[in-house]
Amino acid sequence: xxxxxxxxxxxxxxxxxxxxxxxxxxASPFRINLLQAQEAPIKIGFPVPLTGPYGAEAQDxxxxxxxxxxxxxxxxGLNGRKAELVVRDDKLNPGEAATRTLELVEKEKVNFVxxxxxxxxxxxxNNVTKERGIIFNSISQSDAINEAxxxxxxxxxxxxxxxxxxxxxxxxxxxxxGKKVAFLTADYAYGHEMVRGFLEVGKQFNIENLxxxxxxxxxxxxxxxxxxxxxxxxxxxCISNFGRDQQIVLKQATxxxxxxxxxxxxxxxxxxxxxxxxxxAFEGVVGGCSxxxxxxxxxxxxxxxxxxxxxxxxxxxxxxxxxLGYGGVRTVLEAVKAAGSVETDKVVAAMEALKxxxxxxPQYYRKCDHQSVQSVLVIKSKSKDMKNESDxxxxxxxxxxxxxNLRTCEALGHKS
Amino acid sequence: MAxxxxxxxxxxxxxxxxxxxxYVLFAIGLSLIFGMLTVVNFAHGAFYMVGAYVxxxxxxxxxxxxxxxxxxxxxxxLFGLAVERVLIRPLYGRGIDYPLLLTFGLSYVMVxxxxxxxxxxxxxxxxxxxxxxxxxIGVGYFPLYRLFVxxxxxxxxxxxxxxxxxxxxxxxxxxxARDPQIVRVLGVDVSRVWLIVFGIGTAIxxxxxxxxxxxxxxxxxxxxxxxxxxxxxxxxxxMGSIGxxxxxxxxxxxxxxxxxxxxxxxxxxxxxxxxxxxxxVRPQGFFGRAGLLx
Numbered sequence: 274x275x276x277x278x279x280x281x282x283x284x285x286x287x288x289x290x291x292x293x294x295x296x297x298x299x300a301s302p303f304r305i306n307l308l309q310a311q312e313a314p315i316k317i318g319f320p321v322p323l324t325g326p327y328g329a330e331a332q333d334x335x336x337x338x339x340x341x342x343x344x345x346x347x348x349x350g351l352n353g354r355k356a357e358l359v360v361r362d363d364k365l366n367p368g369e370a371a372t373r374t375l376e377l378v379e380k381e382k383v384n385f386v387x388x389x390x391x392x393x394x395x396x397x398x399n400n401v402t403k404e405r406g407i408i409f410n411s412i413s414q415s416d417a418i419n420e421a422x423x424x425x426x427x428x429x430x431x432x433x434x435x436x437x438x439x440x441x442x443x444x445x446x447x448x449x450x451g452k453k454v455a456f457l458t459a460d461y462a463y464g465h466e467m468v469r470g471f472l473e474v475g476k477q478f479n480i481e482n483l484x485x486x487x488x489x490x491x492x493x494x495x496x497x498x499x500x501x502x503x504x505x506x507x508x509x510x511c512i513s514n515f516g517r518d519q520q521i522v523l524k525q526a527t528x529x530x531x532x533x534x535x536x537x538x539x540x541x542x543x544x545x546x547x548x549x550x551x552x553x554a555f556e557g558v559v560g561g562c563s564x565x566x567x568x569x570x571x572x573x574x575x576x577x578x579x580x581x582x583x584x585x586x587x588x589x590x591x592x593x594x595x596x597l598g599y600g601g602v603r604t605v606l607e608a609v610k611a612a613g614s615v616e617t618d619k620v621v622a623a624m625e626a627l628k629x630x631x632x633x634x635p636q637y638y639r640k641c642d643h644q645s646v647q648s649v650l651v652i653k654s655k656s657k658d659m660k661n662e663s664d665x666x667x668x669x670x671x672x673x674x675x676x677x678n679l680r681t682c683e684a685l686g687h688k689s
Numbered sequence: 690m691a692x693x694x695x696x697x698x699x700x701x702x703x704x705x706x707x708x709x710x711x712y713v714l715f716a717i718g719l720s721l722i723f724g725m726l727t728v729v730n731f732a733h734g735a736f737y738m739v740g741a742y743v744x745x746x747x748x749x750x751x752x753x754x755x756x757x758x759x760x761x762x763x764x765x766x767l768f769g770l771a772v773e774r775v776l777i778r779p780l781y782g783r784g785i786d787y788p789l790l791l792t793f794g795l796s797y798v799m800v801x802x803x804x805x806x807x808x809x810x811x812x813x814x815x816x817x818x819x820x821x822x823x824x825x826i827g828v829g830y831f832p833l834y835r836l837f838v839x840x841x842x843x844x845x846x847x848x849x850x851x852x853x854x855x856x857x858x859x860x861x862x863x864x865x866a867r868d869p870q871i872v873r874v875l876g877v878d879v880s881r882v883w884l885i886v887f888g889i890g891t892a893i894x895x896x897x898x899x900x901x902x903x904x905x906x907x908x909x910x911x912x913x914x915x916x917x918x919x920x921x922x923x924x925x926x927x928m929g930s931i932g933x934x935x936x937x938x939x940x941x942x943x944x945x946x947x948x949x950x951x952x953x954x955x956x957x958x959x960x961x962x963x964x965x966x967x968x969x970v971r972p973q974g975f976f977g978r979a980g981l982l983x
Contacts, residue, residue, distance in 0.1 A: 325910065329810040460954055486953045493905050493914050496708055497949035497956065500700045500829060517811065521905045528816065528832035528904075530823035550906060551813030 314357040315350075315615055317342070317602060318377030318386040320398060322365035326491050326517035327390050329545035333591070334390065334412060334598030335360050340585050341602035351609055358602070359383055365390070367397035374401040384615045387601040389413045390594065392435070392463035396423055403427050406617055408624075410605055412597035414438065414541070416466040419642040419679075421686030426621055429643040431601040433563045435463065436680055439470030439513075439540045441649035441672040442561040447478035450536040450559075451508025456485035457498065457522065459514035467513035467540040483507050488514070495522045499529045510535045515543065520550035527554055542652055544592035547665045555654035555665075562650050564596035564633050565666050571634070578632040590663035596632050600645075603631050604638075635674060641682035646674045693950075699828040701950050702943060707835045709942020710842040711901065715915055716922040716934040717849065718893035724929025725866045725886045727785060728777060732792040733894050733919065734912025735799035740765045740895025741902040741911060742803055745812055754817040757899055758841075765895025766888045773887035778880065796912070803909045811908035820903075838900050845893060846935065853931075862886060866929075921960050925967045927977025936975055 319338055321331040338358050346355045359381050363370035370389065377383045378401065385408045389395035392415040399418060402409035403425035410429040416436050417423050447454075454475065458464035468485055475482070483505045486498055502510060510531060512522055519539065526537060542560035569576040578599065582591040591599065608623035609615055628637045636647040652666040659665065672678060719733045743764055744757040752760070776795065780787040816834045823830035853859035865872045865882045873879050898912070905911065922941050926933025941960050948959040967974065 324809065332809060488953060489957045491914065492957075493911070494708060494711075496704050496832075496835065497701065497946040498953060500697060500704055501950055503829075504694065504697045517906075517908065520811065524813075524906065525832075525904065528821075528823065528834060530830050530832075545810065549811045549813060551815060553815060554813070 312354060313382075314355045315385075315606075315609065316357050316359050316381060316383040317605065318359050318361065318374065318381065318383035319388045319598075319602075320361045320363040320370050320373045320377065320386070321388045321598075322390050322394070323360075323362040325365040327365055327515065329549050330516060330543055330592070330594040331390050333545055333595030334388070336586060337582065337591055337595035337597075337599035338387065338602045340582055341599045341606060343585065344581065344603070345606040345610075351613070351615070356606055356609075363389065363394055363398075365394060367394050370394045371397045371401050374398045378402070378405050378407055383407070385410070385605050385620075387412060387431075387598075387605060391461075392417070392466060393461055396462075399423060399425075399428055408605065408617055408620060410601045412594070412601040414463060414466075416470075416680075417462060419644050419685050424642055424685075424687070426643075427617065429604070429624060429638060429645075431604060431645050432597050433561075433647065433649060434644060434679075435466035435540065436470045436473075437649055437672075437678050438561045438563075439467045440474045440678055441651055441670075442538060442540055442559070443471050443474035443478075444672075445651045445670050446509060446511075446536070446538045446559060447475060447480055450538070452478065452480045453483055453506070453508045454480050455483040455502050455505045455507035455510050457495075457502060457510065457512045457514070458485055458487050459490050459518055460487040461490050463515060464513045468511075471511055471513075471540070488518070490514075490518065492518055493521060495525045496529070499526060499531060503529065503531060503535070507535055510537050512537060512539050514539075515541065516546060517549075519543065520546045520554065523558060524550055524554035527556070532557055541593075542654060542666065543594065544663075544665065545594065547654055548662070552654070552656040552659075552665070556656040557654065559651065559653045559669065562593045562652055562666070563647070564591075564593045565650055565652060565668060566590045566592075566663060567666065567668060568633065568650070568671075572630070574630045574632055574634065590661075591632075592663075600632055600636075604629060607631075637674075639676065639679065639682075641687040642685055644679060646676055646679065648672060648674050649678070696828040698950070700826075700831070701946050703826065703828070703831065705943035705946025706939055707831070707839055707942070708946060709939035710839045711897070711904075712915075712918060712922050712941055713935050713938030714838075714842045714845060714897045714900065715894065716919040716926070716938050717846070717931055718890040718897070719919050720923045720926065720929060720931055720934040721849075721893070722887055722890035723923065724931065725862060726777075726781075726883050727929075728788040728792070728887070729785065730792050730890065731789060731916070732772075732796040732799060733891075734916035735796040736765055736769065736891045736894035736912075737898035737901070737915065738907075738909060738912035739768070739799060739803065740898030741814070741907045742807060742898075743895065744899040744902055745807075745814060745907050758896070761899045762892040762896040765898075766892030768895075769891025770884055770888040772891070773884050777887065778884075781880075781883075800909050800912070807909070809909065811906050814902040814907050816903040834903055838904075841896075841900060845896065849889075849893075849931070858882075858885075918960065921964045923974075925964055925974055927974030930974070930976035933974055933976035 321334050323331050342356045342358050361373040386402050387410045389398050390413045395411045395413050408427045410431050412432050414432050416434050458468050537558045539560035547555045566579050569579050608620045612619035612623040636645050649672040651670040655667050722730045740761050744761050747757050820834040820837050823832050865879050869879050922937045926937030944959050944963050945956050949956045
């Protein structure tokens with residue numbers, strides 16, 4: 274009982290102190306400082322999987338995101354108000370991502386959220402942000418995020434989606450390497466959406482689906498799956514996984530001699546994975562990507578982005594997912610500038626109105642699903658004649674930005 | 690999916706045994722330390738990972754893979770000796786959970802140190818040139834390097850068996866595991882025996898990490914997944930039984946491989962299902978001694 278009384282006494286006393294201090298403060302010149310402090314930086318929450326199988330890519334996202342923030346601040350910010358990136362590790366786990374995002378919104382009071390690197394995790398982030406009316410610009414592949422069920426007016430998608438990526442790679446590969454296709458797929462949203470995309474574009478080429486073997490996310494040994502795939506004798510082995518899974522499977526497929534008779538394709542070839550796994554593992558593999566630094570001779574914006582990145586990071590060149598981190602943050606900040614405010618509705622309108630070319634040629638957000646309409650590159654891994662450590666891919670073909678390569682707004686469930 | 694031929698099933702069986710060999714190599718170190726010291730070494734995966742990184746580092750300094758096969762187990766073994774002497778020894782006789790929690794924490798420290806020293810991203814680890822490519826084993830092509838791993842595992846097992854069964858020091862180790870008090874009364878310094886056993890166990894973990902590096906590259910988290918699998922193997926084989934770990938490791942490899950053939954999405958679950966079944970029928974595992982944990 275004494276304890277309770279004592280606690281009550283302390284809090285009463287603290288209340289009095291606080292109140293009187295507040296009264297003094299209100300009447301003093303300090304008040305101006307306090308008001309200025311409320312003009313806090315524009316905070317952008319950035320949840321990405323820094324640890325785990327996609328760690329290499331996530332760190333590039335952070336680096337490039339930071340570049341976009343630095344450029345915004347150097348150019349004077351929003352009338353002097355600076356921006357700040359608040360990075361969190363979502364550990365590639367939807368639950369962790371939801372908690373971190375909630376923390377970013379509630380505790381850090383972020384104005385916007387950009388980030389994620391997983392088809393599944395971004396949906397968890399999106400659930401939190403759309404409920405709280407915060408803009409979320411996703412920089413990771415997903416088809417579901419475009420669909421009416423998951424979409425909200427606060428949801429933007431700067432990354433490619435599986436439909437666009439597999440479409441571009443499929444159109445290239447099925448016309449060149451053969452019709453008999455076997456699939457090896459990471460068993461979660463990303464893999465499923467990619468295979469669906471490949472099968473859809475495959476219809477135009479009459480491909481024969483020999484079978485789809487699924488493996489859990491984070492598999493470290495594929496030796497028990499590869500003999501089965503080889504026995505199917507496909508022309509093309511289509512491997513839809515990402516990050517460390519992709520590095521390991523390509524290495525082990527090389528060891529098993531798969532490449533001798535079979536062309537391996539992948540919806541996405543990640544730059545960071547190619548560097549982490551080495552030239553041998555990726556040799557000859559064909560896949561897609563959203564960005565490759567080598568297109569700098571084609572686009573001035575790419576050149577400018579590369580140079581700025583080089584300058585900030587000791588001559589290093591940006592990667593595909595890094596570029597997405599840059600694009601995701603920069604579009605939001607440019608929209609803030611255009612809107613002259615961080616007010617959500619005004620920024621949404623400004624983002625919808627953007628016709629931008631920040632790092633890879635022209636892009637814009639489609640009105641109905643906020644998907645960034647953009648080019649897709651078809652690339653092949655290099656193993657010789659490399660000019661520098663980032664010279665790892667050769668661009669085989671480019672699909673220019675075109676809404677016809679996207680699913681229609683009606684198909685996604687949007688009212689036109 | 691059609692096309693199940695005899696050759697494919699035979700090749701799949703072989704792939705399972707090869708995978709099992711990797712499990713065995715990893716699990717025997719764990720089993721050895723538990724069987725002799727009753728220490729559940731949660732840092733085993735971290736020693737495995739450090740083994741791979743030490744190999745990577747030595748090769749970057751100009752060493753070759755063959756040299757690493759000798760140097761890595763030696764260095765990791767020495768590191769293991771230091772860990773036992775400084776961290777584990779004060780905890781003997783305090784119940785099984787003390788060293789368990791200590792090694793659990795130690796594994797985090799080791800992973801974090803490697804992240805600081807080498808970065809969070811992984812590194813490629815090329816297969817040594819003479820072991821590259823696939824060879825025909827009668828039923829199909831199989832990577833030469835995996836055959837080498839099977840051979841290396843067999844060599845380690847043989848050496849360990851000879852050491853434990855045929856040398857007088859091995860006799861002391863076995864006696865110490867049975868009844869440390871009597872061995873102490875007989876004038877043997879038991880703590881020195883335990884020190885060496887811990888060193889050998891961690892040396893094998895480092896060796897396993899080095900052998901795994903060309904299969905999957907090197908990354909700070911590489912010890913995590915295999916640790917779970919290794920615990921399943923030691924539990925199925927019987928905690929502390931080296932023979933049990935060998936049999937269970939091969940069995941787990943074959944079960945994973947055969948499940949992969951018919952229901953690949955079940956492969957990861959299959960080993961835990963196997964463990965559950967074994968535990969229902971034989972709670973102490975294949976060759977486990979009852980009461981070791983109590």
